[in-house]
Each structure stands twice: as C-alpha cells, then as structure tokens.
Amino acid sequence: METAEIRRRYLQFFADRGHTVVPSASLVSPDPSLLFTVAGMVPFIPYLNGTVPAPYPRAVDSQKCIRTLDIEEVGRTPRHGTFFQMLGNWSFGDYFKQDAIRWAWELLTTSEADGGFGFDPKDLWVTVFQDDDEAEAIWRDEVGLPADRIQRLGYADNYWMTGQPGPAGPDSEIFFDRGPAYGADGGPATGDDRYVEIWNLVFMQYEIANIRSKEDFDVVRELPNKNVDTGMGLERVAFIKQGVENIYEIDQIRPVIDAASRLSGRAYGANAEDDVRMRVVSDHIRSAMMLMLDGVTPSNEGRGYVLRRLLRRSVRAMRLLGVEGATFGELFPVSRDAMSAAYPELLPESGRIQRLADAEEESFLKTLVGGTAILDTAIERTRAAGAEQVAGDTAFLLHDTYGFPIDLTLEVAEEAGLTVDRAAFDRLMQEQRSRAKADAKAKKTALADLSVYSDFRAKGETAFLGYSELVAESRVL
Ligand code: ATP
Ligand code: MG
Ligand code: MG
Ligand code: MG
Incomplete structure (x- = not known):
C-alpha cells in the first residue's frame, strides 16, 4: 500500500x-x-x-x-x-x-x-x-x-x-x-x-x-x-x-537511497555502516527539502542552523560513502519526485530549493577540504605524541575559523581511534558566548543562545516529560 x-x-x-x-x-x-x-x-x-x-x-x-x-x-x-x-x-x-x-x-x-x-x-x-x-x-x-x-x-x-x-x-x-x-x-x-x-x-x-x-x-x-x-x-x-525493513525504504524515501548507492557505486545492503549513511542521506535530504519548502534558509542560528546541519551531515555521509564531489544536484530532484505527489507545491519551488542546496553544498565542500587537512595534521600530531585526545583548542579553531562543526570533529577523531578534549572545547565555546553576549549588549542587538540546538542531547537523557522535551528542544530563546 x-x-x-x-x-x-x-x-x-x-x-x-x-x-x-x-x-x-x-x-x-x-x-x-x-x-x-x-x-x-x-x-x-x-x-x-x-x-x-x-x-x-x-x-x-x-x-x-x-x-x-x-x-x-x-x-x-x-x-x-x-x-x-x-x-x-x-x-x-x-x-x-x-x-x-x-x-x-x-x-x-x-x-x-x-x-x-x-x-x-x-x-x-x-x-x-x-x-x-x-x-x-x-x-x-x-x-x-x-x-x-x-x-x-x-x-x-x-x-x-x-x-x-x-x-x-x-x-x-x-x-x-x-x-x-x-x-x-x-x-x-x-x-x-x-x-x-x-x-x-x-x-x-x-x-x-x-x-x-x-x-x-x-x-x-x-x-x-x-x-x-x-x-x-x-x-x-x-x-x-x-x-x-524500516521507514527509509518506503516509496517516499527509498529512491534517494538508490541514488546515493548509484553515485557511490556501493550496494545498499552490503555493509552495515554504509547502509546507515545511505539512510541518513535519504532522511536528511528529504527533511532539508521540506524545511526549505516552508521557507527556511541555511544560516548560523535557529531554524536555519538546523537546516544547515542536515545539509552538512548529508554531504559528510556522501563523503564517507566515498563521493568527493557535489551530489545535491542529483539527490534533491530524486527526493522531490518521490514527495511531489503528496506535496505538489514542491514542483514550482524546486528551482529555488535546488539553488539554496547547491550553494550550501559548494561552500561546505570548501570548508571540508580546509578543515580536514587541519584535523588530519592534528590527529597525526596527537598520535605522534602518544596521546589519545585531540586538543580542545584545535576543535575550537576548526569550529570558529573554518566552520567545521564539532560533531564532525568528534566523528573524524573517533574514526581515527581518538577522542576530543570536549571539556576544553566547551569552555572555549562558553567563553566565546560570553564575549558575544557582552558584544551584543554593547551593540544593543538581540542574540539568540544557540547552545540548545548545537548540543543535541545524548540518548537516554531524553526520556523526560513527554512532548515537553521536544518543546524545550525547539523553544526559541
Ligand atoms: P518513539 O518512542 O518510537 O520514539 P514517540 O513516543 O517519541 O515514538 P510520539 O511522540 O508518541 O512518538 O508520536 C506519535 C507517533 O508519531 C508515534 O507513535 C510514531 O508513530 C510517530 N513518530 C514519532 N517520532 C517519529 C519519528 N522521529 N519518525 C517517524 N515517526 C515518528
Ligand atoms: Mg521518540
Ligand atoms: Mg509515543
Ligand atoms: Mg514512544
């Protein structure tokens, strides 16, 4: 059915x-x-x-x-x-x-x-x-x-x-x-x-x-x-x-898995981690598309930041599937075609959505190339020193100067068998926030506290208060 x-x-x-x-x-x-x-x-x-x-x-x-x-x-x-x-x-x-x-x-x-x-x-x-x-x-x-x-x-x-x-x-x-x-x-x-x-x-x-x-x-x-x-x-x-087997394989989503498989040359069902990546891509592309349909555009705060994160995680997943270049030009039309019967308003908007997605992908691919080089060097240095933790200030520099998200740093470090000095990173973030708040006060401009969006809570800590946790999570501060 x-x-x-x-x-x-x-x-x-x-x-x-x-x-x-x-x-x-x-x-x-x-x-x-x-x-x-x-x-x-x-x-x-x-x-x-x-x-x-x-x-x-x-x-x-x-x-x-x-x-x-x-x-x-x-x-x-x-x-x-x-x-x-x-x-x-x-x-x-x-x-x-x-x-x-x-x-x-x-x-x-x-x-x-x-x-x-x-x-x-x-x-x-x-x-x-x-x-x-x-x-x-x-x-x-x-x-x-x-x-x-x-x-x-x-x-x-x-x-x-x-x-x-x-x-x-x-x-x-x-x-x-x-x-x-x-x-x-x-x-x-x-x-x-x-x-x-x-x-x-x-x-x-x-x-x-x-x-x-x-x-x-x-x-x-x-x-x-x-x-x-x-x-x-x-x-x-x-x-x-x-x-x-799961929601990602239904008629509205599966075609994007198949497209990711085609683009990467990796079969769906052959490797468990690759399968997760293809499912992530199929989910995130659809979510990003539907958010842009409703007027959200990529940015560094609030809704736009959530959208940006979905798009970047898709890029990242495609890279882990071995695809270095741009893929949104192929993936978005596939998702559109799978969803437009239910949401015909996607069709007249698809050009606008595609342009937003492509611009975001292009700029993130540049970020990735720069950030990955820095992180790779840091990982080598950490290993050479016999240490197990990438320094917090490296993670912060990547985030602050190169727009390289912390979750990506954590993931890359983990793949290299290392951890990241998260406490030091959090401290630097906190200091930066305090500075920004003081600045904003000085400039009398309003500033949203974004910690609630970047700090996605770990599994197990979320089973409190039914919908209210969802509400708290997405509350505009
Ligand atoms: P789960 O325990 O599986 O996470 P939930 O208890 O958080 O689900 P509800 O808040 O009760 O879900 O939402 C009502 C219904 O919406 C659920 O019974 C489920 O069918 C659906 N649903 C909830 N979250 C998701 C999701 N992330 N993706 C798809 N369907 C969902
Ligand atoms: Mg739930
Ligand atoms: Mg429920
Ligand atoms: Mg439940």
Whole structure:
C-alpha cells in the first residue's frame, strides 16, 4: 500500500465519522515559542488549552513534523526520521476514550478490501497508563484484545503533559509486533525494536499544576471538556504495510537511497555502516527539502542552523560513502519526485530549493577540504605524541575559523581511534558566548543562545516529560 493511500484512507475514515479534514500547518511552528512543529498537536495548542474555542468539535489531519531530537537515531533504528508525517484525529471536548480506542482498532484491523489497513489483530499490542483501568477495560472487554497483549506502564511511557500547568492525562499506545526474527518475546514493555510504536492515543483528562517532576504534580480537577489527541506515524505504517525493513525504504524515501548507492557505486545492503549513511542521506535530504519548502534558509542560528546541519551531515555521509564531489544536484530532484505527489507545491519551488542546496553544498565542500587537512595534521600530531585526545583548542579553531562543526570533529577523531578534549572545547565555546553576549549588549542587538540546538542531547537523557522535551528542544530563546 503506497504511503499516499495510507494517508488517504486515514483521512477518509475519520471524515466519514464527522471529522473536519484540516490541512497540515507549516513546519515552521505556528506557536511562536517553538522552532518547529514537533507533533500534530502543535497547531491545535490554543484549542487544547481552551484559550481559543475550537472551530470544529472533531478534526483529522496529516501534519508535517520535524524532530531534531531524533537525529542521532536516524538510520540506526528502523523508525526515526527527522522529518515525518503524523496522522491524527482530534476531539475538542467531544468524544473520548471509548470512541478513540474503538475507531483506532477498527481502522487498523478492517481488511484492505474494506478500506482499512488490514493488520492481523494477532500482531498488535497496546500499552495503557498504570492507573487507567478505563482504557484497559475498553481494550479488553469492548475491543476484545487478549489481556496478555495489554501492558501497563508508568508516567515515563504512558502519561502525557506539556511540562506546563494545563491539560494532561494518560495515553495508550499501539505497537506492531515484527515477529521473533526481530527480538525476544515480552511485548512493548521490553523496549525492544521488535515492537514498533505506530499510534499514540492521548486522553487529555485532567488539569494539572505545581509540576515538580513528570511523576509529581497536583491534579487540579477533571476537565469538563476532555480532549483526544492522537498521533500515528505515517512512515511507520507505510514501512510495515510495504513489507520493508524500516521507514527509509518506503516509496517516499527509498529512491534517494538508490541514488546515493548509484553515485557511490556501493550496494545498499552490503555493509552495515554504509547502509546507515545511505539512510541518513535519504532522511536528511528529504527533511532539508521540506524545511526549505516552508521557507527556511541555511544560516548560523535557529531554524536555519538546523537546516544547515542536515545539509552538512548529508554531504559528510556522501563523503564517507566515498563521493568527493557535489551530489545535491542529483539527490534533491530524486527526493522531490518521490514527495511531489503528496506535496505538489514542491514542483514550482524546486528551482529555488535546488539553488539554496547547491550553494550550501559548494561552500561546505570548501570548508571540508580546509578543515580536514587541519584535523588530519592534528590527529597525526596527537598520535605522534602518544596521546589519545585531540586538543580542545584545535576543535575550537576548526569550529570558529573554518566552520567545521564539532560533531564532525568528534566523528573524524573517533574514526581515527581518538577522542576530543570536549571539556576544553566547551569552555572555549562558553567563553566565546560570553564575549558575544557582552558584544551584543554593547551593540544593543538581540542574540539568540544557540547552545540548545548545537548540543543535541545524548540518548537516554531524553526520556523526560513527554512532548515537553521536544518543546524545550525547539523553544526559541
Ligand atoms: P518513539 O518512542 O518510537 O520514539 P514517540 O513516543 O517519541 O515514538 P510520539 O511522540 O508518541 O512518538 O508520536 C506519535 C507517533 O508519531 C508515534 O507513535 C510514531 O508513530 C510517530 N513518530 C514519532 N517520532 C517519529 C519519528 N522521529 N519518525 C517517524 N515517526 C515518528
Ligand atoms: Mg521518540
Ligand atoms: Mg514512544
Ligand atoms: Mg509515543
């Protein structure tokens, strides 16, 4: 089933059940405190908070999203894109748990011939919040899901809040079991990649305040108008329905993997590290293209910096695949052709996007040649001295004078079996920031603190506060 068809069926299913079909908002977040639209709920925040009355009681959409938080996962897990599309159905004080759960099940398990997604019920598991007896009872008694495929999890996994006082509540997530070839039994609670999260149903049931931590806050009251916010990963359903191994191999993305393979002369599937690089390229080219479509241009701060980073990481990945010259001229049109059926507005914009991409690639290739020479010398010198750490001031010089990003320095050093004196680098960065701040004050110009964008947090530190970590990550300072 093509990705476009999955989207069409989802929108149709909920339109048939009284939902207004709402077009996707821009990737540039309509909420001014956020850099990007990180989830389907972002454009609906005023309705969910109740600050603006919702113009419709039910809505359905396919929202373009960017999650830079997931950038390190890209190509390594089967399921994380920096750009992805979140299908969602919404109740603004209208229906609640029972309809949300029953409809989700109906759409997933109705046969393809009858307009559904045709999942075998035996392949589906769900999680519910530990105290949410109501949701569990609906899954077990009304849907008929066997009790041993319903797992209860705690606040970290199955409780939704923004981190701010306001609406919050339990959620229930639906997982697809890829089978024993992908890992051990035990269900999604194991956290194993065998179980792919496809759909999150959020039940905004309470108003909370005095948030001390993700598990410790005051419930002010049960909301008189409860909301439903759901998010289904379009690419995730697509990869499962298309019988491929991961989201990068779906119809909307795979052609770029093939182009990267052609350009590099390396076969996809022959070498694990090369495969990761090709998947990274396929993801980042698409994300960069969609960001430029929404008006973002490469720069050194804010959204433009995220775009620049995606483009540079693509260049870097192509070089690691052995391609020294420019590749965007070949890769972008391939991504455009894979995406333009869903986003026809790409076609008239593709010349503008291509020019931006080519200019960025050209300047970064120059940077790379200069920076690589300096770094190679530094690596040799480090080795000759019998040391294991590239000096922090070398990393800083590369960053500051040559525009050579720190993540690249870290990567190159790691490939040479060395580390980088990160503490010294961070100190120099901090000093530079303080200087810049003082300068800006002197000049009375506003200056954004970019540390939040360059410091992509390590895996494992990110599982705090549900969406609020995504919000914090992309908050405009
Ligand atoms: P995961 O645990 O797999 O990282 P999540 O819990 O962070 O997913 P949610 O915030 O619940 O995801 O988002 C709702 C849905 O959006 C998910 O169930 C998934 O199908 C999809 N989704 C989330 N992040 C991504 C991503 N980076 N790439 C593709 N799809 C995603
Ligand atoms: Mg996630
Ligand atoms: Mg999850
Ligand atoms: Mg989730």
